[in-house]
Each structure stands twice: as structure tokens, then as C-alpha cells.
Amino acid sequence: MRLLVISPCRDASFAERMVATARRVGIEPLLYGFNSNHPHGKDYQGTDIVNILTERTDAEYVMGVDAPDVAFLAGEDEIMEKFATFEHPLVISAEREGVRGIEKTQEELYRQCEAVGGQLAQPNIGCWIGKREYALHCFNEAERLYKDKPENPAYSYDNHFQYLALMKAWGGGPSFHLDHNSVIFQSMNNANVILEGKRVRNLITGTIPPILHFNGDPTRGAYGRMVEEILK
Secondary structure (H helix, E strand, O other), rough: OEEEEEOOOOHHHHHHHHHHHHOOOOOOOOEOOOOOOOOHHHHHHHHHHHHHHHHHHOOOOEEEOOOOOOEOOOOOHHHHHHOOOOOOOEEEEEOOOOOOOOOHHHHHHHHHHHHHHOOOOEEEEEEEEEHHHHHHHHHHHHHHHHHHOOOOHHOOHHHHHHHHHHHHHHHHOOOOOEEEOOEEEEOOOOOOEEEOEEEEOOOOOOOOOOOEEOOOOOOOOOHHHHHHHHHH
């Protein structure tokens, strides 16, 4: 197996629309996290991922996507072609806002994004892709380096999202990319995009990302309308 797609959800019904768009392009996601209970998602955002990355030695590459608000617009070949344009073999999606409580880290990530001419500065672990062994190394090193070094101990998420954000900002571990220009992953929160047939073009970057993430909208209204359009 070249690419294993994994997706956390408490109940398979939450993933039905994501799975339908994935199957349309020849991808069959593995659902996991049915017993997740950490208040900040440490289990499904990291511990479960580390276990899968460790155990699934049949997969050369692994992609993680959120179950209730992600849509696939293209299949494995295009995803892997675009992934190959990045220098380091782990890419995490990016968004405009990010989470609260790590303000200094966010400021540094904005600075890094601006320095490379990027558009979206803040990591969003709802979508990521990596070479299995390298992604495992990044997750493990981020935890080793930053688990006990939160920016603000009174506002610590104690999860791998936070560890990776800190490692990206302040270094010390292996390098990885944020998808600043929506090459693979398009955050749809305040996105400047246009629908062209069954694809979406980012009007700022000119990219045509194969995966959409409708983060920041608990109503799932725009997501539902997009899925209907894709599956017509």
C-alpha cells in the first residue's frame, strides 16, 4: 500500500460524507478513534496516530483527515504528485486563525509564513500527510521536546497539535511543512476560492487543492452543499 488515509471519529455516521467523496476518487479511509475521550483530543490527535504509524508498516505514506468536514476532490495520484513538491516528507494543513492560548507561537508562525511568502500561517492538524516513518519521527520528537514545555501552563492543550506547533515555531526537532499556500489542503474558513466544475481554485495562490477542510463551521451547511455538488 502506498497511501493509507486515516480519519478519527466517534461514530462512523459522522464520516459518511467524507467517505463518499473519498470513494468517488478511489480512496477508502480507515476510521479510528471510536473510544477517544481526552478533553483536548490527545488520543485521536496524537496517541492513536502514533500507534497507527507504528503498526501499519504496509503503508509507505499516511494521510490524516477530519471525518465530519473534509471533502476529497482528487485521488491518490494527484495528492502524491503535489506532496512530492515539498522538501520535507511531512505536510500539515494551515489556516488563518489557529487556536488560542499560544500567542507567542502564533506570532512566530506568522513571521515564518510571511518570510516564505505564504498565505496561511497557523497549523491545523485536521489534515496532514507524511511518509510514515518520517511522520512518526516528527510526532514522537514533538512530544519528547515540548510535552512538558507548554507556552502557557495555565492554558495547555497537552496534545500533539500543540507539540507540533511549538516545534514548528521554535525548532529543535525534524523539519516539516505547513501548507501555507493550499497546495494539498484548502482551509475553507474565510477562503477566497471559486468553484470550477467539481474543483476549487484558490484565487490568491492559484492552486487547485485536492482536499477541502470546512473547519470553523459547526453547522456544516457549506460543507453539505459542497458534498452534494461533488457527488452529483
